[in-house]
Amino acid sequence: MLLKITLVLFIFFICFQLLYILYPLYAVNKTNKGTRLKREKGISVVIPAYNEEAIILNCLQGIINLNYNNYEIIFVNDGSQDKTLQILNDQLDLRPTFKKLPAVKIPHQEIKDIYHSELFPKIYLIDKVNGGKADALNAGIEYAAKEIVVTLDADSILDPDSLSAINSSFEDKNIIAAGGLVQIQQGFRGSILKPRPTFKLRGLVRYQIIQYLTSFYLHKFTQAKLNSITVIAGAFGAFRKQALFDANGYRKTVGEDMDITLKIHKLMKTNNRYKKGKLTFIPQAICYTQCPETFKDLYNQRIRWQKAFIDCILHFKKSLFRHLGFSASFFLIFDSFLLGTLSAFPTILIPITLLIYINGYMVAAALFTVAIFLAIYQGIVMVIVGARFGMNYSGRQLLKVLLFIPFEAITYRLLGLLFVTTGTILYFKNKNSWYVSKRIKHSQQPTVSKISLNKNTI
Amino acid sequence: MLRNHLFNIFFTLIFFGLFSLIISFYYDDVSRALYDPAIFPTDKSFDLQACQSWRDDTRQFVVSNENKAKQITVLMYHRVIPEDQLNDTHVQANGDLFSTIILKSEFDEQMQILQDAGYTTLTLKELELFIQGNLDVPERSIVLTFDDGFKDNAIEAAPVLRDHGFTAANFVITGAVNMYDSAYKPGEYQYFSVDDLHNTCDVFEFESHTYNFHKRMEDNTPYLIGKPDKLVQEDLEASIVNLDGNTQAFASPYGAFDKENIQLFKQLDFNMAFTVIPGTVKQGTDIYQVPRKEVLANERIQDFKEKIGLQDGDT
Numbered sequence: 157m158l159l160k161i162t163l164v165l166f167i168f169f170i171c172f173q174l175l176y177i178l179y180p181l182y183a184v185n186k187t188n189k190g191t192r193l194k195r196e197k198g199i200s201v202v203i204p205a206y207n208e209e210a211i212i213l214n215c216l217q218g219i220i221n222l223n224y225n226n227y228e229i230i231f232v233n234d235g236s237q238d239k240t241l242q243i244l245n246d247q248l249d250l251r252p253t254f255k256k257l258p259a260v261k262i263p264h265q266e267i268k269d270i271y272h273s274e275l276f277p278k279i280y281l282i283d284k285v286n287g288g289k290a291d292a293l294n295a296g297i298e299y300a301a302k303e304i305v306v307t308l309d310a311d312s313i314l315d316p317d318s319l320s321a322i323n324s325s326f327e328d329k330n331i332i333a334a335g336g337l338v339q340i341q342q343g344f345r346g347s348i349l350k351p352r353p354t355f356k357l358r359g360l361v362r363y364q365i366i367q368y369l370t371s372f373y374l375h376k377f378t379q380a381k382l383n384s385i386t387v388i389a390g391a392f393g394a395f396r397k398q399a400l401f402d403a404n405g406y407r408k409t410v411g412e413d414m415d416i417t418l419k420i421h422k423l424m425k426t427n428n429r430y431k432k433g434k435l436t437f438i439p440q441a442i443c444y445t446q447c448p449e450t451f452k453d454l455y456n457q458r459i460r461w462q463k464a465f466i467d468c469i470l471h472f473k474k475s476l477f478r479h480l481g482f483s484a485s486f487f488l489i490f491d492s493f494l495l496g497t498l499s500a501f502p503t504i505l506i507p508i509t510l511l512i513y514i515n516g517y518m519v520a521a522a523l524f525t526v527a528i529f530l531a532i533y534q535g536i537v538m539v540i541v542g543a544r545f546g547m548n549y550s551g552r553q554l555l556k557v558l559l560f561i562p563f564e565a566i567t568y569r570l571l572g573l574l575f576v577t578t579g580t581i582l583y584f585k586n587k588n589s590w591y592v593s594k595r596i597k598h599s600q601q602p603t604v605s606k607i608s609l610n611k612n613t614i
Numbered sequence: 615m616l617r618n619h620l621f622n623i624f625f626t627l628i629f630f631g632l633f634s635l636i637i638s639f640y641y642d643d644v645s646r647a648l649y650d651p652a653i654f655p656t657d658k659s660f661d662l663q664a665c666q667s668w669r670d671d672t673r674q675f676v677v678s679n680e681n682k683a684k685q686i687t688v689l690m691y692h693r694v695i696p697e698d699q700l701n702d703t704h705v706q707a708n709g710d711l712f713s714t715i716i717l718k719s720e721f722d723e724q725m726q727i728l729q730d731a732g733y734t735t736l737t738l739k740e741l742e743l744f745i746q747g748n749l750d751v752p753e754r755s756i757v758l759t760f761d762d763g764f765k766d767n768a769i770e771a772a773p774v775l776r777d778h779g780f781t782a783a784n785f786v787i788t789g790a791v792n793m794y795d796s797a798y799k800p801g802e803y804q805y806f807s808v809d810d811l812h813n814t815c816d817v818f819e820f821e822s823h824t825y826n827f828h829k830r831m832e833d834n835t836p837y838l839i840g841k842p843d844k845l846v847q848e849d850l851e852a853s854i855v856n857l858d859g860n861t862q863a864f865a866s867p868y869g870a871f872d873k874e875n876i877q878l879f880k881q882l883d884f885n886m887a888f889t890v891i892p893g894t895v896k897q898g899t900d901i902y903q904v905p906r907k908e909v910l911a912n913e914r915i916q917d918f919k920e921k922i923g924l925q926d927g928d929t
């Protein structure tokens with residue numbers, strides 16, 4: 157019986173993997189660099205910041221290099237106890253302003269002051285009482301003046317062309333929200349205007365690069381086609397501001413990014429105005445984020461993600477199919493929950509059960525071979541699709557990537573099982589103690605003094 | 615663009631090629647693991663026709679009138695187990711071996727006796743013709759039969775038979791046959807696998823011992839007598855399907871049958887049916903109640919010889 161369940165789950169797994177391998181391969185058939193429109197829609201970039209003194213200037217660096225005009229930046233200082241505010245003030249010459257007015261639609265913690273940069277007139281800063289990331293985002297949306305809101309993590313750097321890619325994509329009136337491509341900063345060398353991908357990195361970072369690329373180029377790309385994106389990553393997402401208001405803003409949870417995505421799915425299903433709405437993925441809208449470099453940091457991040465995921469699943473479980481579209485519900489249940497979380501538990505048990513069940517070792521070998529085979533092929537397709545989107549590894553680096561893919565599939569990938577199982581167990585174990593959102597401390601912290609706000613440097 | 619397109623197709627073809635290679639490599643192992651060994655499907659056959667054709671090659675024996683057999687003994691065996699493999703499961707509460715268990719050394723000895731005495735083993739077809747008076751057979755003719763279809767028949771008995779140039783009939787509970795082979799465990803009630811049937815079809819002719827009716831009702835009545843005729847018929851029909859349509863002979867479990875059963879054997883075109891009532895077979899014996907003598911556990915050589923009608927001093 158256990159064996160049958162395992163095999164059925166495995167067949168589901170194969171189907172999803174085939175979809176993720178074949179669809180992007182055929183859909184991204186030509187080199188696709190995106191188009192640039194003349195008319196620029198207004199974009200407000202909201203950046204919640206809580207104790208970000210070490211990295212906030214990286215983020216600022218990206219903003220200064222943007223190839224776009226019709227935008228504003230809203231930093232939201234969520235009651236940082238460190239020098240975040242001071243560092244920004246030093247760089248931006250912040251002055252209190254009374255011209256910025258709230259929409260008064262979503263409640264949030266009290267605002268202490270609103271500042272306007274004297275040096276960069278497109279940049280604002282909201283200084284508020286601490287309330288968590290969701291609360292900071294809500295405050296940012298309240299004061300956003302433009303029609304499109306981009307949410308960005310303070311440790312992420314926008315690619316110069318990212319906003320124009322969003323602009324082109326939102327030309328389609330039905331697009332309500334979109335996720336950008338989150339690249340791992342450590343995987344690039346050179347200036348932000350001409351970043352070159354590299355793979356000369358630690359295994360743990362390589363693992364995350366493969367994972368991000370697979371997740372965005374293959375999974376999100378395919379899900380977008382089926383209108384079933386279930387998470388627009390908090391690191392970099394774009395929304396029509398009105399939709400955020402209609403969804404009543406962000407919910408206070410660790411997984412506020414998944415939560416808002418599902419809320420938008422709910423809008424599409426329940427609100428007539430959003431009936432034809434779409435969520436999409438914009439591979440040309442790129443931001444660079446730093447990934448954890450030590451196991452401990454990675455562990456903490458992934459446990460947080462898993463807890464966030466379980467929290468969202470539980471929160472939306474009654475809405476599935478009823479208030480969420482079929483496709484999104486289906487992917488949520490089968491791909492994310494059943495294959496991603498639930499099957500991780502038996503996967504750990506399989507080797508044990510198969511050892512007990514004498515004739516089962518060949519079945520275990522079969523599952524193993526197929527999984528590795530699919531992982532390798534998926535990796536290769538990822539490289540091909542990436543290249544068609546302009547992410548070209550040079551010869552030697554490419555060889556490193558290709559050699560790493562099969563190795564990763566049987567080593568690092570198993571870490572996922574650990575994160576998913578412990579994250580789920582810890583969620584239920586201490587349900588109430590986790591919701592305080594903590595930033596990951598980066599082990600490789602850039603020194604503040606080295607960063608100068610000049611164009612063309614990273 | 616076109617180049618990419620061709621590349622995609624090429625890539626996909628290689629992908630599915632390799633993928634189906636992997637699938638086909640593991641297909642047997644996986645379906646085997648999924649297979650429920652409880653019972654052989656009713657609609658599948660053992661596919662034995664080709665290697666069982668010898669059973670229809672009736673020999674013409676050149677025998678003088680004095681040397682013609684007037685009566686023939688049919689021996690019945692169940693299990694053959696090597697001495698060093700015996701364990702608690704083979705022994706009754708009083709410490710004796712179950713009567714159905716013959717030691718391999720004893721079996722070897724018995725076959726040696728038969729060979730030394732110049733016995734010929736007859737096929738069931740030949741026995742049928744003898745009963746009908748249509749075939750003369752040598753005086754020292756014998757028919758060997760095994761009941762139930764235990765795996766030890768294939769592992770232990772078949773090689774001995776082959777060494778002595780003998781053949782035997784094997785009455786198989788066809789539903790108990792395993793689709794997939796598994797390791798031989800003489801300590802368990804283990805039945806033939808399809809592989810076992812194929813590996814021994816040169817010495818055994820396989821016949822029906824029901825599909826899944828080798829059972830008793832709660833009041834101990836054997837299924838063949840206790841169950842409605844229609845169900846008995848369906849059961850026997852399934853066994854015939856498993857045996858590639860072979861209806862040469864039938865042996866009732868526990869030797870139990872009634873008039874309706876005999877009617878059914880005829881209706882299903884069985885040529886003959888065997889009992890467990892001891893006796894010798896003569897011309898004109900009821901072809902649907904052929905007697906058999908069971909060889910018992912720990913049988914003395916003297917008793918065995920007596921069973922087959924071999925006088926001391928005869929060789």
Ligand SMILES: [Zn+2]
Pocket residue numbers: 761762823828866867868
């Ligand atoms: Zn029997």
